[in-house]
Amino acid sequence: MFNQVNSFIDGRDTPPLGAQYVDKIDPRTGAKLSEVANSEAADVAIAIDSAAAALQAWRDTRPADRGRILNDFGRLIRSSESTLGALERADTGKPGREMAALMDLTAQYFEFYGGIVNVMDGEVINQGPNYHVYTRRDPFGVIGVILPWNAPLHQAARAIAPALATGNTVVAKPSEHTSASLVELARLAVEAGVPAGVFNVIVGKGSVIGPAMAHNPHIRKISFTGGLRAGQELGHIAAERILPLTLELGGKSANIVFDDADLDAAAKGSTTAFTWNSGQWCAAGTRLLVQENIYERFLDKLVGEVAKLKVGPQDDSTSGPITTQAQFEKIQSYFDIAAREGLKPAIGGKVKNVPGHENGWYIEPTVYANVTNDMTLAQEEIFGPIVCVIPFKDEADALRIANDSEFGLGAGIWSQNIGRVHRVAAGLEAGRIVVNEYSGGFVQTPCGGFKQSGYGREQGVDALSHYTQLKSVIIRL
Numbered sequence: 001m002f003n004q005v006n007s008f009i010d011g012r013d014t015p016p017l018g019a020q021y022v023d024k025i026d027p028r029t030g031a032k033l034s035e036v037a038n039s040e041a042a043d044v045a046i047a048i049d050s051a052a053a054a055l056q057a058w059r060d061t062r063p064a065d066r067g068r069i070l071n072d073f074g075r076l077i078r079s080s081e082s083t084l085g086a087l088e089r090a091d092t093g094k095p096g097r098e099m100a101a102l103m104d105l106t107a108q109y110f111e112f113y114g115g116i117v118n119v120m121d122g123e124v125i126n127q128g129p130n131y132h133v134y135t136r137r138d139p140f141g142v143i144g145v146i147l148p149w150n151a152p153l154h155q156a157a158r159a160i161a162p163a164l165a166t167g168n169t170v171v172a173k174p175s176e177h178t179s180a181s182l183v184e185l186a187r188l189a190v191e192a193g194v195p196a197g198v199f200n201v202i203v204g205k206g207s208v209i210g211p212a213m214a215h216n217p218h219i220r221k222i223s224f225t226g227g228l229r230a231g232q233e234l235g236h237i238a239a240e241r242i243l244p245l246t247l248e249l250g251g252k253s254a255n256i257v258f259d260d261a262d263l264d265a266a267a268k269g270s271t272t273a274f275t276w277n278s279g280q281w282c283a284a285g286t287r288l289l290v291q292e293n294i295y296e297r298f299l300d301k302l303v304g305e306v307a308k309l310k311v312g313p314q315d316d317s318t319s320g321p322i323t324t325q326a327q328f329e330k331i332q333s334y335f336d337i338a339a340r341e342g343l344k345p346a347i348g349g350k351v352k353n354v355p356g357h358e359n360g361w362y363i364e365p366t367v368y369a370n371v372t373n374d375m376t377l378a379q380e381e382i383f384g385p386i387v388c389v390i391p392f393k394d395e396a397d398a399l400r401i402a403n404d405s406e407f408g409l410g411a412g413i414w415s416q417n418i419g420r421v422h423r424v425a426a427g428l429e430a431g432r433i434v435v436n437e438y439s440g441g442f443v444q445t446p447c448g449g450f451k452q453s454g455y456g457r458e459q460g461v462d463a464l465s466h467y468t469q470l471k472s473v474i475i476r477l
Helices: 041-059 063-079 081-092 096-119 152-165 180-192 206-215 228-241 263-279 292-307 325-340 395-403 418-427 462-466
Strands: 007-009 012-014 021-025 032-037 131-139 142-146 169-173 199-201 219-225 245-248 254-257 287-291 345-347 366-368 386-392 410-414 432-435 468-476
Touching: 007 041, 007 180, 012 041, 041 142, 041 169, 041 199, 041 206, 063 081, 063 096, 063 152, 063 180, 081 096, 081 152, 081 180, 096 152, 096 462, 142 152, 142 206, 152 169, 152 180, 152 219, 152 462, 169 206, 180 199, 206 219, 206 228, 219 228, 228 245, 254 263, 254 395, 263 287, 263 292, 263 386, 263 410, 287 292, 287 395, 292 345, 292 366, 292 386, 386 395, 395 418, 410 418, 418 432, 462 468
Parallel strands: 142 169, 142 219, 169 199, 219 245, 254 287, 254 410, 287 386, 366 386, 410 432
Antiparallel strands: 007 012, 007 199, 021 032, 131 468, 345 366
């Protein structure tokens, strides 16, 4: 592990100009893990200048050659999985079983976009024999990528891979709580053949780096994943510059179980939906809507599945610690809110004491039953392993409740009726609908939000269009 985590700029480890660091605490134990660079605006400018200087050569590299480098990068990620995974696991506290899947996805992004970079092309538009008219897609230039702490490498790769594939250069800002794995990823990029300066990492606090990045004239677009308030603040700055953004913000996703569903599968999948990564993912299925005539029977099955979960730092744990102390304390505040609103947990509802890790930040996976959708726990994103189980009458009622939220990132449907599945999927105000399982989808599947969950799309072929600008060329012959 790193004793100190510095930025990675122009192909090399770069300490902060002010020589200031902050302590990184291990969420598994509560002990100091390392020191993380506390960069300032001047450090941000150096990283952006490096990306700007590298832009023309990378932009002019043949797409097939960029794709080959990204595929080499994907292979190197796979061969370096143990190192990258250990760094991210130390920072986040994720159990080993979760890290394996995330490392595979991280490599997939570079393999996928490296393989399809040549499909991003313009088209010829027929305007008769006197004209040759065509379109082309050009890179924006320097892309700022601002990342959260819940899934550092996965969230980074899904923005960085399409940005690099389309000829942009990148300055990525990881959370100060989870920086080490992304710094190592940038080092591996150079080893894979990505030229120095094409992919830089600036380490420090978002309150400093975010505004400095957004105000810098070399930054031509920002991809931001994080909370609603931070996204709104970034949007205000971007509006002044007419700066394009891709925003993935909060979620309060509805996971709907109909009476014709496979209830055993739905109970197991719905447990994963709110406990994967200890509930620390934006699309978590934390509003569990269950049809009235199966409500009690399903609730029993759900509580039974939750009771099987193993909370701790071990490789085989099903739920690890909360990644930051602030989030750990925030989640606990919702236990108090639930009590004030008259809710009692069907299971969980308190801090988890893990023997040997008494100072770690662990929360018991928690189920609240008979919640109404107007309650605080049903409307606010908690970002922890807490689910609200809400009864509904029929399809129309399920859609009304599901769409009664300021968020619209993801949703789940459990039903064997294919007509119902299509009707409900069409009516849900959410960017991704998963049926008869609850997952984050695939690298090839576009991901993004409706309403206050954001705009723009990551993942899939569509993401390439969000990292390029469309240009028309009209030639009189």
